[in-house]
Amino acid sequence: MPLSSSGARTIQFWFEFGSTYSYPAAMRIERAAGKAGVALLWKPFLLGPIFRGQGWSDSPFNLYPAKGRYMWRDLERICEREGLAFRRPTQFPRNGLLAARVAVAGLAESWCPAFIREVYRANFAEDRDIADPQVLADLLGRVCPAPRPALERASSEKVKQRLRAHGDEAAALGIFGAPSFLVGPELFWGNDRLEEALAWAAAP
Amino acid sequence: MPLSSSGARTIQFWFEFGSTYSYPAAMRIERAAGKAGVALLWKPFLLGPIFRGQGWSDSPFNLYPAKGRYMWRDLERICEREGLAFRRPTQFPRNGLLAARVAVAGLAESWCPAFIREVYRANFAEDRDIADPQVLADLLGRVCPAPRPALERASSEKVKQRLRAHGDEAAALGIFGAPSFLVGPELFWGNDRLEEALAWAAAP
Numbered sequence: 001m002p003l004s005s006s007g008a009r010t011i012q013f014w015f016e017f018g019s020t021y022s023y024p025a026a027m028r029i030e031r032a033a034g035k036a037g038v039a040l041l042w043k044p045f046l047l048g049p050i051f052r053g054q055g056w057s058d059s060p061f062n063l064y065p066a067k068g069r070y071m072w073r074d075l076e077r078i079c080e081r082e083g084l085a086f087r088r089p090t091q092f093p094r095n096g097l098l099a100a101r102v103a104v105a106g107l108a109e110s111w112c113p114a115f116i117r118e119v120y121r122a123n124f125a126e127d128r129d130i131a132d133p134q135v136l137a138d139l140l141g142r143v144c145p146a147p148r149p150a151l152e153r154a155s156s157e158k159v160k161q162r163l164r165a166h167g168d169e170a171a172a173l174g175i176f177g178a179p180s181f182l183v184g185p186e187l188f189w190g191n192d193r194l195e196e197a198l199a200w201a202a203a204p
Numbered sequence: 205m206p207l208s209s210s211g212a213r214t215i216q217f218w219f220e221f222g223s224t225y226s227y228p229a230a231m232r233i234e235r236a237a238g239k240a241g242v243a244l245l246w247k248p249f250l251l252g253p254i255f256r257g258q259g260w261s262d263s264p265f266n267l268y269p270a271k272g273r274y275m276w277r278d279l280e281r282i283c284e285r286e287g288l289a290f291r292r293p294t295q296f297p298r299n300g301l302l303a304a305r306v307a308v309a310g311l312a313e314s315w316c317p318a319f320i321r322e323v324y325r326a327n328f329a330e331d332r333d334i335a336d337p338q339v340l341a342d343l344l345g346r347v348c349p350a351p352r353p354a355l356e357r358a359s360s361e362k363v364k365q366r367l368r369a370h371g372d373e374a375a376a377l378g379i380f381g382a383p384s385f386l387v388g389p390e391l392f393w394g395n396d397r398l399e400e401a402l403a404w405a406a407a408p
Contacts, residue, residue, distance in 0.1 A: 054268050064258050066380040070391055077390075176270040186281075187274055192396050 017096025085125035221300025289329035305358040
């Protein structure tokens with residue numbers, strides 16, 4: 001329904017690298033959007049400031065143990081159903097700040113979607129520390145022709161500001177969790193709403 | 205997969221009359237379970253004690269305004285898609301205590317599922333106060349051959365204790381919100397998980 005300036009129907013995908021349910025969404029969204037004929041905009045942001053704005057100093061899955069126990073089992077079921085590898089991270093949530101900066105710095109590059117998937121796989125299937133620059137350099141090495149410059153660009157003031165601007169935009173849009181999908185003014189929250197959001201975007 | 209003593213596959217439907225997302229679930233679950241060949245156990249309970257156990261004195265949709273704004277729009281979309289009447293209640297959440305007691309008292313009666321749907325419709329489509337005994341008497345009158353005795357039974361000590369026992373059972377099962385669906389030991393949370401829970405129950 002909403003048309004971008006190029007005339008394409010678009011979906012914005014708001015994700016945070018530490019967010020569990022963003023993992024299955026990130027792994028299928030490019031394929032699913034392509035199939036639906038919907039243009040995809042990747043929108044990395046940080047949940048920390050959003051959660052702090054709600055009075056939470058930690059993930060609600062840690063603050064509310066029953067909710068957390070359910071989420072881990074639910075995520076396991078989802079990954080099994082979708083054929084995604086899954087290993088419960090020994091640290092949760094992991095700090096996705098540097099990974100988000102790399103993604104922001106690379107948004108216009110063709111390797112970016114593959115990098116995003118590598119980060120999610122590292123966090124939720126390989127139990128690796130995505131806050132570690134060495135880990136990110138390794139992941140970039142798999143998908144990016146020039147990993148070192150990409151990593152260096154991630155620490156520029158311009159990129160830091162762009163990521164903060166994403167966070168401000170998310171808050172202004174009423175986003176309160178991840179993954180979230182935005183189709184025109186319509187917000188959809190949660191991995192299990194991706195198909196509904198795409199259907200909304202593709203509706204005549 | 206889990207078989208009841210009668211050999212039927214079963215799903216437990218844990219619902220609270222004040223819960224918004226329980227409305228679309230309650231309206232279709234009997235039909236959907238029948239179609240899936242799954243036996244249905246209605247499990248009314250109160251979310252208040254569960255929420256208080258998480259440190260909340262009100263619905264999270266009131267405590268976290270961004271989440272609340274999203275929920276009302278989302279519920280509106282869901283009801284439109286499912287052809288359900290919807291009018292945003294002028295009071296939220298409404299106190300579902302007496303309605304839950306009537307449901308508990310009537311669980312073995314054939315009118316109970318229709319009564320449950322009448323209460324949800326009153327709350328979320330007609331903006332009526334489901335805490336008002338007169339309203340409940342009216343709703344019972346539409347579906348129950350002897351409304352007055354049913355309403356009186358709801359206030360018996362035995363029924364009050366059974367409803368409290370439901371709440372204790374919900375907490376012990378790890379239930380933290382409504383609607384929740386239980387299939388054997390597997391918990392599914394949220395209206396949008398009903399179909400998945402039924403598929404789980406019907407799996408060979």
